[in-house]
Structures are given as C-alpha cells and as structure tokens.
Amino acid sequence: MTATVRRLLRQPAAVRFAILLLLVAACGVLLLVVPRPDPSELPGLADRLGTAAPVAAVAAGALLLVALVPRTFVTLASGAIFGPFEGAAYALTAALLAAAVGFTVGRLLGREFVAERVRGRLARLDGWFTRQSVFGVITVRLLPIAGFGLVSYGYGTTGARLLPFLAGSVIAAAPSAFGYAAVGAAVASPGDVQWFAVAPAGLGLIASLVLVRHWWRAERRRRAAEG
Structure with missing residues (x-):
C-alpha cells in the first residue's frame, strides 16, 4: 500500500465519502466530454497490439467500466475486435476486474461513513445487502x-460480501455479454459472423431468470419463517 493510499485511509470518514462522490462525478463528466472511438477502427487494434491484445483489452475494458x-x-x-466468443470472454473478465475495483474503492472510501449514519429503513436495507447471496446480487x-x-x-x-458480489455480477453479465459481443462482431465483419454465437445469450438469460426465481422463493420462505 502506497503512502498516498495510507494517508487517504487515515482521513475522516466524511472526507473519504466526499472523495468518493467527487470521483464518481468526475467520471460522469468525463463520460460526457471524451469522444468515443470510431467502431470501424476497432478491429485493427488487435493486429497492432499482437499477443498483448487480450491483456490490453481486459485492462482497458475494466478501466472504462470503473470510469x-x-x-x-x-x-x-470487444466483440468487434476479437469476435463473438473471445470478445465475450474478455468482456466478462474485464467486468469481473472492474466489479472488484469498484467494490473495493466504495468499501474503503464510503463504507464507514454509511455504516455510521444508516438508521431505520436504511439500516434494514443495509442489513439486506449484508445477508445477500449470489442470487440477490444477480437480481440487483x-x-x-x-x-x-x-x-x-x-x-x-x-x-455486502465481496465474493458473492463478484460471482453474482459475472453471472448477471454473462447473457448480454455473449449477445452484445456477437452484435459487435457482426458490425465489424458481417460476412464472418456465425449467428449461433448468440445462442449462449439466450441460454444465459434463461439461467438467470431461473436463478432469480429461485432466490425470490427462498427470500419469501425466509421471511415467512421469520414472521
């Protein structure tokens, strides 16, 4: 841990929470003013990066998601650069990394401030997040x-706990990852895309719905038992 991070963590909870809000606001402003690249230029990036392309794609994707x-x-x-299957895999890896980074930043900068101030219904909501399993994260x-x-x-x-949060985030992201990666590949190379690549998105969506239904029934049984 660097000296800068240690100094930051020694700041009062309110100061750290304010820094978190400023960070999120700055990312929002940058999102509005920074131009996005031309999609037609994306496929050539992998050729220029060579064997480093997958690592660069995951790192850049995670950074963009955090921003x-x-x-x-x-x-x-990712689909436009690498194709439907590899693109989906790299996008999911980036999502996992970004979820871990975002969660960690929120925990270090904002958790103490929130924990000291939640009351009433907010306290019950915070308790719900604390008890959440993977299924609850998928639902959210x-x-x-x-x-x-x-x-x-x-x-x-x-x-909330880190591991259920990461697992739920990846499972929830999987259906759309395959679908959007296939669309990106189709836009980049219409003649080369095999549209059965979209099938995992449909299967993943069905699986997600089953998991959400299972979680919802489990929550109802738990509440009934507590009542």
Missing part, C-alpha cells in the same frame, strides 16, 4: 437502476 462507461459499449467493442444487477460501475461503487458502501 462509468456503459458495459454495452465495452462488450460491443439485472434491474435497470444504474450502470455497472455505479452499482459496484454503491455495493462497496454497503455491508
């Missing part, structure tokens, strides 16, 4: 409430 770039764009770009990830990076930061400020 609040929509996961749809990152996955489309599938809800259209916020972008991938913002949800990662927010989860870090709750009492």
Whole structure:
C-alpha cells in the first residue's frame, strides 16, 4: 500500500465519502466530454497490439467500466475486435476486474461513513445487502437502476460480501455479454459472423431468470419463517 493510499485511509470518514462522490462525478463528466472511438477502427487494434491484445483489452475494458462507461459499449467493442466468443470472454473478465475495483474503492472510501449514519429503513436495507447471496446480487444487477460501475461503487458502501458480489455480477453479465459481443462482431465483419454465437445469450438469460426465481422463493420462505 502506497503512502498516498495510507494517508487517504487515515482521513475522516466524511472526507473519504466526499472523495468518493467527487470521483464518481468526475467520471460522469468525463463520460460526457471524451469522444468515443470510431467502431470501424476497432478491429485493427488487435493486429497492432499482437499477443498483448487480450491483456490490453481486459485492462482497458475494466478501466472504462470503473470510469462509468456503459458495459454495452465495452462488450460491443470487444466483440468487434476479437469476435463473438473471445470478445465475450474478455468482456466478462474485464467486468469481473472492474466489479472488484469498484467494490473495493466504495468499501474503503464510503463504507464507514454509511455504516455510521444508516438508521431505520436504511439500516434494514443495509442489513439486506449484508445477508445477500449470489442470487440477490444477480437480481440487483439485472434491474435497470444504474450502470455497472455505479452499482459496484454503491455495493462497496454497503455491508455486502465481496465474493458473492463478484460471482453474482459475472453471472448477471454473462447473457448480454455473449449477445452484445456477437452484435459487435457482426458490425465489424458481417460476412464472418456465425449467428449461433448468440445462442449462449439466450441460454444465459434463461439461467438467470431461473436463478432469480429461485432466490425470490427462498427470500419469501425466509421471511415467512421469520414472521
């Protein structure tokens, strides 16, 4: 841990939480003002990077997700560069890394501030996040409430556990990862794409719905037992 990070962690909880809010706001502003690359130029990037292309794609994708770039764009770009299957795999790896980074940043900068101030219904909500399993994370990830990076930061400020959060994030991201990567590959090379590559998206969506239903029934049984 660097001296700068140690000094940051010694700051009062309110100061660290303010830094977290400023970080998220800065990412939002950059998202609006920084131009996005031309999709037609993406396929040539892999050739120029050579064997380093997969590592660069995962690192860049994770950085973009942490900076609040929509996961749809990152996955489309990955599919355009590497094709539907490799593109989906690299996009999911980037999502896993970004989820870990966002969660960790939220935990270090915001958790203490939130834990000291939650009361009433907010305390019960925080307790719900603390008790969440993988199925609960999948449910929250599938809800259209916020972008991938913002949800990662927010989860870090709750009492949620890291491993269920990471597992749920990847499972929830899998269906759309295969679908959007296939679309990105189709845009880059229409004649080369085999559209059965989209099939994993359909299977993943069905699996996600089954998991959400299972979690929902388990939650209802738990609440009934507590009542």
